Amino acid sequence: MTSVAQSPAWRRLHSHAQRLRQERITSLFDRDARRASEFTAVLEGIRLDYSKQLIDHEGMEMLLGLARQQDLSGWIQRMAAGETLNATEGRAAGHMALRGAAGSRMEVQGVDVMPAVHAVRRRMNAFAERVRSGEWRGYSGQTIQDVVNIGIGGSDFGPRMVREALKDHADGPRVHFVSNVDGAQISGLLRWLDPARTLWIVTSKTFTTQETMTNAHTARRWLVQHAGEAAISRHFVACSTNRAEIERFGIDAANMFEFWDWVGGRYSLWSAVGLPILISVGPERFDELLAGARAMDQHFVSAPLERNLPVLLALLAIWNFNFLDHGTQVVVPYAQRLEKFIGWLQQLELESNGKAVTRDGALVDYRTSVVLWGDVGSNAQHAFFQTLHQGPRVHPVDFILPMQGTPGLEHHHCILVANCLAQSAALMKGKTPEQVREELRGKGLSGEALESAVPHRVFSGNRPSNTLLLPRLDAWHLGALLALYEHRTFVESVIWEINAFDQWGVELGKQLAQDVLRAMDGQDAGLDPSTVALLEQIRQGSQEQA
CATH class of the missing domain: 3.40.50.10490 (Glucose-6-phosphate isomerase like protein; domain 1)
Structure with missing residues (x-):
């Protein structure tokens, strides 16, 4: 079977990515006054703005062409019909x-x-x-x-x-x-x-x-x-x-x-x-939680691919990961109550798509499973946003923002909104050496002191992000959000031709843990020398503590 990475749709995308690498997201806005509205999709007030991605209309059509080549619509209908998608275990994904x-x-x-x-x-x-x-x-x-x-x-x-x-x-x-x-x-x-x-x-x-x-x-x-x-x-x-x-x-x-x-x-x-x-x-x-998820399910099954929120999120993730070679995906909900969302999402993405073989058992010759990480804003700004803005690797970001905040604390929410929107704009725009010089001159700096300060204050920009707006963080919209990312994960698996519904990778460690437990009981478990040495150190440490 021919690898998807050798297919015409994949090769066209690879060539297009090489050209777009020379572009800036801000230039795409300059050439298209309607970009902000045209690169937006909406469901029941949930608004996905992907205009700050380094992609143009032609690239989006190529991504949709890849989805059609991989029979994404057929796979969606097969899942909705309860067919056996998890072939290694003979199960449906219902x-x-x-x-x-x-x-x-x-x-x-x-x-x-x-x-x-x-x-x-x-x-x-x-x-x-x-x-x-x-x-x-x-x-x-x-x-x-x-x-x-x-x-x-x-x-x-x-x-x-x-x-x-x-x-x-x-x-x-x-x-x-x-x-x-x-x-x-x-x-x-x-x-x-x-x-x-x-x-x-x-x-x-x-x-x-x-x-x-x-x-x-x-x-x-x-x-x-x-x-x-x-x-x-x-x-x-x-x-x-x-x-x-x-x-x-x-x-x-x-x-x-x-x-x-x-x-x-x-x-x-x-x-x-x-x-x-x-x-x-x-x-x-x-x-209400179930109803929100059900609305997203119905949208996923019936909406055209070009307006389908889970499909768009997945295709953009694949664009950044497989074609622009960005290594990870960051998710930053600007909502404290979504503090545990990242852990849930990591399991969803990495356990589902952390596979190196296709559904047919062939080794893949392309990357799968976007490494996903993040934390809630605005806390994250004081933790890892330094590397998002000025680190040598580009990490695309999903910003998630409820439009309504805590009643009675509207000023808090204004500051939260300002920070979220400012961060996505800053990632895109960056700051040039010329802008830094002008700013420093305004502060009275000049000469060698000014020039030595410039490199440390330059932001390369051109770093992509999505912004997902929720009307509010209630049970209905939470259900829709979770189903959105569930389906995003499935779409990625279809494009990569892998099984998103098994997880054999968690089994080997469980099996070897039983061997270690037998060794701890004094039995011969055939452990490797390193594990034997570590176990002996643990025994000694436990005895010393006792």
Whole structure:
């Protein structure tokens, strides 16, 4: 099979990129008075401005041509139809069904899954309301004050991020998250939690994930020490598919909320994995979250490629990564409540597209998986923006900005908006040596002192960015934002011809961890010399501490 990098569409883009490297983004504006409006796409008030990208109309047409060559529209329809896209595991990628409206029909591998999806959602809603209203009581008859979700990966990133983003709407029990097998995390919570008023949600599809079950058994022992085995059924519930294991743990099967193998972990916050969100903000807000995602799904499936927000975001990322050779993608939400968004997005992008073989198993001869990083603005300006502006490598940026701020603190929001828009403009415009000289002369500097200062104050500019405006950061727009980036990730995988829905790369380390554990028990595990030496140092360090 011919590599996409050898295809006509790819080669045309490569040649066009060589020409555009000599251009400046500001010059593209000078030649096209309508650029700001023409390089903008809108859905339900969500506005993507990509006019500050180093690309012209011809380049955009070439990118769309690449998408058509790769049959992107066909792949979108196949995902929407619930076909088996994850060939290595024989599974569909059915997460859009989790957002489906009541009464709708969506098939996954030929079966209408909506009755099952809504049956689980009704059970989740009912349980969440019982906890929120105080009807659900702990072993001592007291109401639940704290809820702790134990999970890792997709069973932690998604619900933790949404809980943080919607915390201004939280009106239920306090919700906490334990993910790391480092005992410092769970022990910090156990010091002050009240066992009589704490509900634990163990989130693991198989109920065998090592980190999750280690933490779950620690929480179980803590509860049993305070209240005995009989209390487990009142203080533990499970989001899982393994009924036998949850019953062995002591959880009542009536309090197991299932999800399905066509729900990938990093796409699972819309499923039973979202139970902590439901308990925190209530079913109405959770429905709004789903509705926003559903609107983005419908847009993704039906909008023309040239006006399709996820498609545009993905194609621009590929343009910067594969054709302009920019090594990473920075995402900077100017919204403190999106503090956990970057972690969720890193898992989504890097676990989905961190692949070096195509769907057919051939080694790729082009780069995949844009390394993605970032932080919230304006904090990020005082951390890594120095390298964005003056570092030797160009790192394209997605700026995300809600247009409405915190009520009563409008002045804060004005400053936030000013900083966001100024940073994107500064990345594009830069500052020439001549501009620096004029500025320094105005400050009274001259001669050798002036000239020595110039290089340190020059900004090369011509550094691309997108600006994504949200009307407000509520549940609906958050859902749309998350679905936007989910679909962006899928589009990239289609262009790169890789499977975005498996993650075999996480398995080898898990397997070798079992070998190390056997060695720690004194067994011969066939470890390499470096690992053996490190393990011996750890043993000695542990003995010295004891």
